Amino acid sequence: MSSCTTATTSFPTKVPHIHSWKNDVFPKNQLLGTLSLSSKKNSHLGFTVKTSSQTNFLSAMDEDCKLEVSSSDIPDGYSKELEIAVRAVHMACLLCQRVQDNLLSESSEHVHSKEDNSPVTIADWSVQAIVSWVLSEAYGSENVSIVAEEDVEALSKASAVGLLEAVVRTVNECLADAPRFGLKGPGTDLDAKAVLEAISRCSLAGATGSKFWVLDPVDGTLGFVRGDQYAIALALIEDGEPVLGVLGCPNYPMKKEWLSYQNGYRRILSRLTSHTSESLDKGSVLYARKGGGRAWMQPLMCRENNFVWPNSAREIRASSIDNPALATFCEPVEKANSSHSFTAGLAHSVGLRNQPLRVYSMVKYAAIARGDAEIFMKFARAGYKEKIWDHAAGVLIIEEAGGVVTDAGGRPLDFSKGEYLEGLDRGIIACAGAKLHEKIIRAVDASWNSSSL
Ligand SMILES: Nc1ncnc2c1ncn2[C@@H]1O[C@H](COP(=O)(O)OS(=O)(=O)O)[C@@H](OP(=O)(O)O)[C@H]1O
Ligand SMILES: [Mg+2]
Numbered sequence: 001m002s003s004c005t006t007a008t009t010s011f012p013t014k015v016p017h018i019h020s021w022k023n024d025v026f027p028k029n030q031l032l033g034t035l036s037l038s039s040k041k042n043s044h045l046g047f048t049v050k051t052s053s054q055t056n057f058l059s060a061m062d063e064d065c066k067l068e069v070s071s072s073d074i075p076d077g078y079s080k081e082l083e084i085a086v087r088a089v090h091m092a093c094l095l096c097q098r099v100q101d102n103l104l105s106e107s108s109e110h111v112h113s114k115e116d117n118s119p120v121t122i123a124d125w126s127v128q129a130i131v132s133w134v135l136s137e138a139y140g141s142e143n144v145s146i147v148a149e150e151d152v153e154a155l156s157k158a159s160a161v162g163l164l165e166a167v168v169r170t171v172n173e174c175l176a177d178a179p180r181f182g183l184k185g186p187g188t189d190l191d192a193k194a195v196l197e198a199i200s201r202c203s204l205a206g207a208t209g210s211k212f213w214v215l216d217p218v219d220g221t222l223g224f225v226r227g228d229q230y231a232i233a234l235a236l237i238e239d240g241e242p243v244l245g246v247l248g249c250p251n252y253p254m255k256k257e258w259l260s261y262q263n264g265y266r267r268i269l270s271r272l273t274s275h276t277s278e279s280l281d282k283g284s285v286l287y288a289r290k291g292g293g294r295a296w297m298q299p300l301m302c303r304e305n306n307f308v309w310p311n312s313a314r315e316i317r318a319s320s321i322d323n324p325a326l327a328t329f330c331e332p333v334e335k336a337n338s339s340h341s342f343t344a345g346l347a348h349s350v351g352l353r354n355q356p357l358r359v360y361s362m363v364k365y366a367a368i369a370r371g372d373a374e375i376f377m378k379f380a381r382a383g384y385k386e387k388i389w390d391h392a393a394g395v396l397i398i399e400e401a402g403g404v405v406t407d408a409g410g411r412p413l414d415f416s417k418g419e420y421l422e423g424l425d426r427g428i429i430a431c432a433g434a435k436l437h438e439k440i441i442r443a444v445d446a447s448w449n450s451s452s453l
């Protein structure tokens with residue numbers, strides 16, 4: 001990098017033109033946002049800016065460089081929302097682990113098929129109920145708008161009494177743990193009516209407002225019922241853009257190696273008898289808020305342990321690899337969800353040598369944000385409309401970790417048009433960085449016309 005970068009700590013200066021900050025004085029050790037610098041040598045350098053812990057001044061730059069920090073770059077809060085969202089998703093992860101363990105050890109009577117033949121389980125409904133309940137408790141149900149995947153139709157049928165009972169039991173077991181996360185529980189158990197209400201409060205109609213939450217209670221339900229990867233995804237959308245995202249990945253531990261045990265994660269796990277459940281780091285929760293240029297990951301607490309909240313977190317960063325020959329790309333496991341043949345041709349055309357990492361759910365977004373893979377591509381069959389909850393949280397976390405997510409035309413995904421990502425050009429491309437992204441977009445264009453998609 002240029003002298004501009006190395007000089008950033010040598011010339012303490014005050015940035016006068018951020019007037020939105022109180023008294024023009026920055027608090028110590030405070031994240032301010034992203035900054036772009038231009039110098040004679042480099043026209044645009046992006047940085048995350050933090051005030052120094054010793055002074056109230058921003059450590060700035062050489063005279064050579066022009067400093068541009070716009071007030072819109074400064075994260076304007078969401079810290080309370082993020083706190084609650086992370087706790088709710090963390091609770092949901094433990095709920096899902098419990099249900100997945102039971103599903104795998106007992107019969108699959110609690111796996112149901114929806115109209116489109118996709119599976120839904122007591123975990124999907126229960127997570128939707130607890131996240132809805134926690135957010136409504138925090139903000140008042142009249143102030144919270146949540147758009148989520150599941151509805152109560154199947155649960156409300158007279159023939160589904162047993163199923164509803166199982167959901168109510170699961171929800172109450174989970175909410176009983178709320179104080180361990182520093183949240184207030186309901187006091188007494190929720191009854192079936194309250195659980196159904198919490199689930200159905202998440203109505204699709206909310207997706208058109210200027211500020212709403214988006215929840216995929218279990219993303220990758222197929223992976224979930226197969227004992228494999230899945231995610232719990234919660235995002236807050238404001239004016240059509242995700243401003244906060246949390247991804248709970250209960251089977252994706254802090255260490256990357258575990259991800260390679262695809263399609264048999266649980267079997268491998270249960271063979272590792274030398275690890276106790278306490279020592280085995282089972283899952284992770286990733287999160288970010290818009291504008292900070294930073295994303296975080298915390299280990300999933302062990303539900304058997306007497307853990308103490310808050311949990312520790314470490315910062316994550318997308319990979320710096322920009323050479324496709326060295327990159328790893330992720331895609332859906334199911335051919336029906338994304339064309340494997342198109343991505344195979346494209347991978348070949350850009351010299352991608354590594355085998356694709358086929359992983360269920362938004363764990364693919366997590367893998368890019370953590371630097372465990374560099375590219376995620378999804379090309380659904382013509383006519384399929386991508387849903388906002390399958391992408392919102394992952395998009396924000398990747399972007400804040402340094403990556404880029406667009407449709408195949410290079411345009412940002414549009415979360416402002418209701419339940420679907422309307423106007424999506426061909427497919428979704430997420431990359432660890434802008435250079436790699438550009439190369440993949442160009443390759444998609446080159447391959448598209450000769451493909452049968
Ligand atoms: N036909 C079709 N085409 C494209 N996408 C579809 C399709 N059907 C479903 N879905 C949505 O994909 C979500 C799972 O996506 P994944 O990328 O995890 O796919 S895969 O399970 O790895 O194959 C999955 O999310 P969940 O329902 O939350 O599991 C669906 O919303
Ligand atoms: Mg989904």
Ligand SMILES: [Mg+2]
Binds near residue numbers: 216219221
């Ligand atoms: Mg789902």
Ligand SMILES: [Mg+2]
Binds near residue numbers: 118221
């Ligand atoms: Mg589903």
